[in-house]
Amino acid sequence: MKYMVTLLGLFFLANSNIALCFDVVEPEEVGLSTERLKRVDQLIDQHISEKKIAGAVTLIARKGEIAHLHAAGLADINKPMQADSIFRIVSMTKPITSTAIMVLYEQGKLLLSDPVSKYIPEFKNQKVIEMLPKGSDFPYKLVPVKREVTIHDLLTHTSGILYLASTGWFPNDKREQVVSFYRDAGITDGFCRPDETIGDMVKRLAKLPLYAQPGEEWEYGLSVDVLGYLIEVISGQKFDQFVQTEIFQPLKMKDSHFYIPEQKLSRLAADWNSDWKGSLTRVTGPLIDGDLALCPNDAYETSGKYLSGGASVLSTAYDYFRFAQMFLNNGELDGVRLLSRKTVELMTATNHIGEHDATLLHSHGWKFGLGFAIQQDRSHNVDSGDKGVFEWAGYYSTRFSINPKEQTVTIFLSQTSPFGAHFGLWDKVTALSSSAIAD
């Protein structure tokens, strides 16, 4: 039996005011267990009652149908979380940007093997930092790149470009030195929206030393922001316009934006600071921790210059489900083909980063494709249910997971800082989603 949750009044098309509704099916219709999905609700509700998080939206879909959509807790002070609440998805922007690059790839506008300097000349003659032995009269030297950074390197985070915040994750002298150049040149991670264009930032970044030779190390960083600017150069359109035209509109992601329209401001969930022990406060200003600078309140800006391919998008659980389902459908959704099956296969292949592992949000046993981490085996600490599961997450505690074998999409959206405490919760959500499969 199919029941309909009509979300009239919740989802309005931005321009036409036509109510949009979608079906939530009985879990058993798509081989999921209602009883077991309740465990997801219980898990989230427990975290809310313990004041670890203020609220969250979880969405679990299978075989193209949403079987679970749960909004719980608060979106803001005295404002309950809604299924259509809008979230800062931060690094979940990266798969969208990577998809935009692959749209250009399918249009014959670029090759993944193209050196970035073909489009952004500032990437010519790049240098790589090499630390000199302790006791040397100078701490480092800069050596020429063995080969140029390619578009593939940017998609797979093997370009040698860092995040400044990485000094906090994996501190070492070499990283500190590279980041000191970033600071000197006014490079930021883009989590606080700078008052400049992405092109301004990327052109400066290109002239600074790389952390490693292109292709030789997996280093999560600003590579996808460079891709955002590359899209502008190659397409001749502003990055946000290109994404709007080529991804958001075809997939009917009506609540996904780089800058939120004024009429949707009331739907934007607030960010909360949690000590994970019961102290939960609404964030009112920037969050600075060493080189990590977060400005959650920048999301209330309705316009601006900076369009970060790695961090700027605001979206809903339903919109991101549509994006994820397009991948499960091998590149098409509701009769609209965004990517070919072959391109989806290429993006989700597990051998893009060679012997390296994408350990930042996961563990060993996870590889990185063209835009997301992919589970390669089931013998390591983080298990999302199958080999071939691909997923990524965002700084304010958001995560999506796509399981091609079981045809499931799992989305968890919260807005809670700091970031580090959330891995366990995310892993439990994916484990509960996976264990709700009942066929």
Added chain:
Amino acid sequence: MRNKTKLFWSFVFCLVMYSSTSFATGPRVAPSLFVANVNQIHAMEFPPFISSTAKNQGLLIELIKRVLKAEKIAGDINVLPSQNMIKYYFSRENALAMIGHDFNLNKSEQKKALFIPVLSTDEYYFSYNSAERAALNWNGKLSSFQDKTYGTNKGASVKKYKAAGIKIKYARLQALLKKMQNQEVDFIREPELTVQTLTEQYMPNEKHLFVRLEPKAGEILLGIVFNAEHPDGRGSAKKFKQGLNKIIANGEFKSILQKHLGDDANMLSYIKHLNVK
């Protein structure tokens, strides 16, 4: 005739073999074959005098390029966003020269630095005048800024500001302008043209709120520093001085200034303090 035909086909065969060998072994990414010019000159971004986005890389770079070309001094000018990188190339990779101002050189760097000023310009203190906060009062003495916050770039000399009880905040100039708007920084010291250029580019709607304080704060010299330890360093410095004097004398210097600044009545002030001998 038969021999000629044989010779022709042998030639064609060799040509085909040679071409296919070249393609089979040649690198696919040609740009990686290019390397930087051995005579490197690095410049620090300082709009509008040095700018990677401006035509001819800005006023100062155009003047310097004109002299380099006239004096046949070979060198590629690379505008960089980081002072530390420029100093690295100068001191560690023996670059021919660096371009900018206030290099903050240490003793060993100073020993090999042959500075030739190319432009002189007045510097002013600027404050941000908003509805919530009026412009600062400046009477020519730093004590009038006591307890205020001075914004400057990292590495700049701040001794006298600290001595006057002034707090210091470091950032790039673009960020400092934003910090002034956000009341994190009370004043900066820059050439008027620089503040005009950056506020026009980044904050056109607030441009009029950045107020120039009289009297002027001082002057800065922008120029080129040749590297005495570079094989061509001393010779190039000598030739550059001659070339600079020539273009000042023959009016080229003025015409470049005019091109960038228009008929600014104060234009000649940009060269008034040059002492190029």
